[in-house]
Amino acid sequence: MDYRWKHKDKANSELVEHLSNEINVNPTLANVLVNRGIADFQQAKDFFRPDLDKLHDPYLMKDMNVAVQRLHQAIEKNEKILVYGDYDVDGTTSVALFYGFIQSFYSNVAFYIPDRYKEGYGISEKGVRFAAENNFSLVVSLDCGIKALDKIDLANELGVDFIICDHHTPGETLPRAIAVLDPKRKDCSYPFKELSGCGVGFKLIQAFSQFTGRNQNNLYAFLDLLVISIASDIVPISGENRILAYFGLERLNNNPRPGIKALILKGKLEKDINITDIVFKIGPRINASGRLEHAKASVELLISKDLDEAVRRAELVEDVNAARKNFDENITREALEMIETRELEGEFKSTVLFKEDWHKGVIGIVASRCIEKYYRPTIILTESNNKATGSARSVYDFNIYEAIEECSDLLEQFGGHKYAAGLTLSVANVPAFQAKFESVVSNRVSEIHMKPIxxxxxxxxxxxxxxxxxxxxxxxxxxxxxxxxxxxxxxxxxxxxxxxxxxxxxxxxxxxxxxxxxxxxxxxxxxxxxxxxxxxxxxxxxxxxxxxxxxxxxxxxxxxxxxxxx
The missing domain is CATH 2.40.50.460 (OB fold (Dihydrolipoamide Acetyltransferase, E2P))
Known part of the structure; x- marks a missing residue:
């Protein structure tokens, strides 16, 4: 790929010299550190020596006290609790973490993952009705729910309470749940805004552990799951995420749970597993079940308590991942051929492709592959349940969520963040959406966005x-x-x-x-x-x-x- 080199500005020379002397590193390394916001001894100590005691107080998150009280009440009264999560890596690790923690001391709990193809993303009507029909009085949703206004209204009508744990950008109106935990809420003063969905779930059980006097070490045993979510969901590894990722990797390398150990064996990973290994070797295997079949298989793998059982489950996941790779390669080839044909029509600033028989489970991967060849904001659409549904991926510093939001009059549903998003629209609206999205991107894009940096x-x-x-x-x-x-x-x-x-x-x-x-x-x-x-x-x-x-x-x-x- 032809890169445009961008040399970072030299940091303030006095700060560089001061830090160089304080921590005894050469000026080049001091310059790198200062450019990353590390300018004195204490900041360097916090950076080089992460400390779990430096995690933020979970009660700083809006609605945390209400959420903890409701969860505690449910357990005290032996209510049925349903742990509900999305079907991607962040969602399945969230469910495995929260369910695994609660299930370790409370048996009246189950988990639910929506079917990608029958129910779609997030909280579904089927999921809400499942909870009501099976007498679950409390649902804890993880990595989803922040825009599920009508589904939460339905839950309220059916007598099902929801605690929402999400990290996606909220809309103007929040769902009327018992508690809505999302650091991106405008009225939330939680100091770190970039937790993964699994991270928000972790903060809830951290607060619950404090409230009930449980040993924090029991909580830290789940950090191997949390670091997988942090790596796979591409959230910043800074601030609180850096602490969680640091100790999560330590756990993953030295004492992973059986399900993760089985994935490590399947990925033929050796010691010193890092974030890149998770992104390219562990995460895709967990994701595969939700992409092609049902993500329940990934959760069952992650919560396995016996290594032999976990290895058997990992073999099934491995078979699905091999099929996923085959779909990925074939659809990517077709998509690139479509772009090459389209290139003859003129110059485009965006890519929006639609083919009704592409596999919904791999279109996000295909979007990323297309960007590797044609570097521009990209959306890949396919048909599912008589709708066009798609995954969007962006390029350096271009906010694709905002660009999609400008086309919301043509959409039925959308969500996501700056670099990745999902959307649903009528198949009939696809040509109009392609044209409008191209217009929006053309007006927003600049030279800096059109060549990888x-x-x-x-x-x-x-x-x-x-x-x-x-x-x-x-x-x-x-x-x-x-x-x-x-x-x-x-x-x-x-x-x-x-x-x-x-x-x-x-x-x-x-x-x-x-x-x-x-x-x-x-x-x-x-x-x-x-x-x-x-x-x-x-x-x-x-x-x-x-x-x-x-x-x-x-x-x-x-x-x-x-x-x-x-």
Whole structure:
């Protein structure tokens, strides 16, 4: 992909010098940290040494006290409690976490996941009626419900109380539930706004544990589920999420629950599992059931208490994931062919594609694949229950939710956030929506949105790349949105010992005048650069610094992000 390099501004020199001296790091690392809001010793300590005691008081969240009182009342009176969650990774981990916690001491509890194809996203009428018909007097909804006004009205009519735990942007009116927990509520003063849906559920059981005097360590045993939701839902790994992700990864690597252990085995993951491993190896396997069949299978896997049982369930999920990959590849090929045909008609700022027989479960993935080839806001639509339903994905710094909102007169339902959204409309409205969305995007989009940006944290000379430098970088993990892995550049270098690996990748050394260090570089997908690199032409290179271990010998390597020749 052809990137536009964006060099981050140099941080305030006095702050950089002060931090460099206070925590004994070189000015380049201090500059990286200051640019991430870490400017003094205490902030650096909080960043490098996350502490569960620094989690925010859950009672700062609007309606938390009411929610805890109602949950406690239900348990005291032996009411039937239904844990209701969405069918994606955030939803299924939310249900596994909340159900697993309650079920550990209270038996009159069950869980419910809506069918993606029969019920659609969020709280469904079928789900509400299921609760009423089966005498569930309290439903705790997780990762959904913030816009389910009519469904909550129905629940109230049927005598079913709802506690809503959501993290999506609310509408102008909130549902009339017993309690609505959502840090994005305009009237909510909770200091951290970017929790995942699972994170909001975690805050409820944290508050409940405080109220009932339960041991907090019982709560922290569920952090392996929470970090999967944080990684898979692409929420910022900063603030409270950073603390939760840090200890979640620790739990996931050292003592995961049987269901997650089975997924680790299936993904052939070794030690030091990170956020990227979750996003590409663990999350898709959990997601697969909800995409192609029923997400209940993923919850049952995640709440398994026996490893042998979990492995059997993971094998079923693995089969579904293999089918998901096949759908993904075929539909992506069809979508790209449609875009190529459409390109002949003229220049477009957006992509909106519709085909009635595409599998609803993979259209979000396909939207992301299309952006990799045609970098612009993208919506992929298919037909489901006689409606056009779609998934939207965005590009750097373009708010696709707001663009969709401008087309709301053509929609029946929509929801989401800046970079991802879902929508439903009449099939007859698809052509009008395509035209209007293109118009909206054309008016909103700028040059900055039309070419992928590679942010460069700082320039290095090659002799700066050593284990002291890397060991401090390593302590900045977990990396992810809000705390991306630092990308550096080195200028005016040339290559030696260039080799092609597996016909697609390159391995080469780089040399810089006046520097003794000659790092090994690995360029995945860079085989087309072989002749240029072999020519000894000078170039600038952007990279991440990683450690490679082979036959018990470790060394630093540069993982190439981009190369620009003079």
């Amino acid at each position: 590679l942010e460069i944290d700082d320039e290095l000379i090659l002799d700066q790349i050593n284990y002291r430098f890397y060991n401090i970088l390593k302590q900045m993990t977990p990396f992810g949105p809000g705390n991306p892995e630092p990308v550096f550049c080195a200028n005016q270098v040339f290559a030696e010992n260039v080799r092609v690996l597996k016909d697609k990748h390159l391995r080469f050394d780089i040399i810089q005048d006046g520097q003794s260090t000659k790092p090994v570089c690995i360029g995945f997908g860079f085989a087309d650069y072989f002749d240029l690199l072999n020519s000894k032409m000078r170039f600038n290179i952007a990279f991440e610094i990683r450690e490679n271990t082979f036959r018990n010998t470790s060394s630093l390597q540069l993982y190439v992000k981009d190369i620009k020749f003079d």
